[in-house]
Amino acid sequence: MTDLFERAVPDPAAYLDQLAATDAARSYKGVLFDALDARPGATVLDLGCGSGADLAPLSEAVGPSGKVVGVEIRSELAGRARERTGAAGNVHVVAGDLHALPLPDGCADLARTDRGLQHVADPARALAKARRVLRPGGRLAMGEPDWDSLAIDHPDLGLARAYTRHVADGIVRKGTIGRQLPRLAREAGFAVAAVVPVTSVFREVEAADRVLGLRRTTERAVSAGRLSAADAERWLGHLAAEPFFAAVTLHIVVAELAA
Ligand SMILES: C[S@@+](CC[C@H](N)C(=O)[O-])C[C@H]1O[C@@H](n2cnc3c(N)ncnc32)[C@H](O)[C@@H]1O
Numbered sequence: 001m002t003d004l005f006e007r008a009v010p011d012p013a014a015y016l017d018q019l020a021a022t023d024a025a026r027s028y029k030g031v032l033f034d035a036l037d038a039r040p041g042a043t044v045l046d047l048g049c050g051s052g053a054d055l056a057p058l059s060e061a062v063g064p065s066g067k068v069v070g071v072e073i074r075s076e077l078a079g080r081a082r083e084r085t086g087a088a089g090n091v092h093v094v095a096g097d098l099h100a101l102p103l104p105d106g107c108a109d110l111a112r113t114d115r116g117l118q119h120v121a122d123p124a125r126a127l128a129k130a131r132r133v134l135r136p137g138g139r140l141a142m143g144e145p146d147w148d149s150l151a152i153d154h155p156d157l158g159l160a161r162a163y164t165r166h167v168a169d170g171i172v173r174k175g176t177i178g179r180q181l182p183r184l185a186r187e188a189g190f191a192v193a194a195v196v197p198v199t200s201v202f203r204e205v206e207a208a209d210r211v212l213g214l215r216r217t218t219e220r221a222v223s224a225g226r227l228s229a230a231d232a233e234r235w236l237g238h239l240a241a242e243p244f245f246a247a248v249t250l251h252i253v254v255a256e257l258a259a
Contacts, residue, residue: 004205004240005215013051013080019211020053024200028250031198032114032143033057035254041065042109047098047130048072048116052081059088069103071096098126106135113142115250118177127188127255137259140190145250146178147171149199152208153245154238159231166221167212178251190255197249205244212246214239 010018019025033054038044038061046054049070058068070085070093072078078095085091096102098113098120111130117123130140147168154160168175182192202208209215218236221227227235 005209005236006213007215009213009216012074013077016050016053016077022207022211024202024207024211027200028143028198028252029054029114031196031252032112032141033061035194035196035252036110036112036139036141038062038066038110043067043069043107045103045108045111045130045133046070047101047111047113047126048119049078049081049093050114050116051077052084052093054112054114055081055085055091055093056088059085059091062090064090066090067092069094069108071098071101071103073097098129101129101133103133105132108133109135109138111138111140113140113144115144117142117144117181118147118172118174121173123174123177123180124184124188127184127190131188131190131257134257136257138257139193140185140255142181142185142253142255143198143250144177144181144253145172145248147175147248149178149247149249151245151247152239154235156234159227159235162226162231163218163221163235166224166226167217170224170226171217171220178249181251181253181255185253185255188255190257192253193256194252194254196252196254198252199247199249202246203244205239208244208246 040063042062049072068091070081078093082093120126150164218232222232
């Protein structure tokens with residue numbers, strides 16, 4: 001099997017930092033940032049802030065009279081987020097679960113999730129908690145993928161579908177959260193002001209591999225019985241050959257509370 005693909009499982013903070021620096025992430029993160037519209041003086045929550053890749057621009061946007069609070073369930077990621085924002089007086093990182101936010105009612109003007117809801121056990125509950133901590137008139141901007149939209153070109157379409165089905169159903173806990181968000185946000189009491197799809201297209205296999213972990217995911221598909229070892233060989237063998245094409249859509253959903 002070709003050696004083009006990443007072998008090691010990257011450490012989670014390094015993976016998130018590496019991913020945030022890709023063209024694909026910069027593109028949707030820009031749309032999400034604009035949708036949040038953080039102004040000086042605002043209090044903003046970054047729900048599932050990971051290693052804190054987005055805390056510095058938020059800190060700059062709200063300025064010294066505003067506040068940014070990152071919430072992250074994994075203590076090593078919360079620690080890394082704290083380390084990198086230590087110098088900014090207006091950023092706080094708390095270890096906490098989106099299902100039980102350790103924050104007072106109505107404490108924030110704005111909140112965001114950036115690929116966090118795809119991992120929670122109960123997105124409806126997390127949205128209810130986000131609603132609780134926002135003030136009336138508050139806004140929640142979410143950027144979450146729909147992994148059912150993942151398309152990877154391979155001459156054997158059945159094989160490509162078996163692989164992408166494995167990603168949507170077997171890798172990500174809530175693989176189709178992107179399309180569900182407008183409904184779930186409405187059910188949680190928000191008005192949905194906008195839905196903006198952002199499609200990332202990868203034409204270089206190395207760029208796709210940094211985001212999708214193609215070898216690791218293929219190996220997991222084999223372990224799960226979704227692909228045979230021979231399928232895996234054919235799959236990765238062809239992906240390594242030019243031309244490469246993959247695309248996936250992430251939805252930016254802007255949800256607002258009545259004033
Ligand atoms: C894909 S990462 C994205 C991190 C960050 N938003 C970014 O864009 O780099 C999703 C993050 O959500 C966190 N997360 C998952 N479930 C969570 C929960 N129940 N409560 C808080 N954070 C959670 C994960 O630990 C992870 O750091």
